[in-house]
Amino acid sequence: MFVSENIIEYVSLPYSKQSRCFALRVQGSPVNEIIADGDIILADMDAEINNTDIVVGRLKNGEQLIKHYFQFANGQVIFYSNPNYEPVVCNLLDIEAVYKVVGLWRSLVR
Secondary structure (H helix, E strand, C coil): CCCCCCCCCCCCCCCCCCCCEEEEECCCCCCCCCCCCCCEEEEECCCCCCCCCEEEEEECCCCEEEEEEEEECCEEEEECCCCCCCCEEECHHHEEEEEEEEEEECCCCC
16 A cells, blocks of 8 residues: 555645545656646545546556546546546556545645
8 A cells, every 4th residue: 555655754734534544745747737746645545536536546566646537337447637648547456546636735846
């Protein structure tokens, strides 16, 4: 899971839930026009995920993703809104974890 790996610091964020949430610093190409490299996102491990939500996911092959989510009856697609990248298509059995992104924080100083 993401939570116990590479803990750099604990931070207080304005979110009403106190447990089963974690924050990640985004590294790499933006998910869409909202989330950028260096942003901090908050993921809720219990929040219901709906199609087109932005999620943080981890595939069983170790790949970690921050993408829009869409699930079909026979599998699921996690994809970038960023048109520079092809969608990642995988079977539900290939996914280790997927959590809804519920917050975004950005520093104006980079």
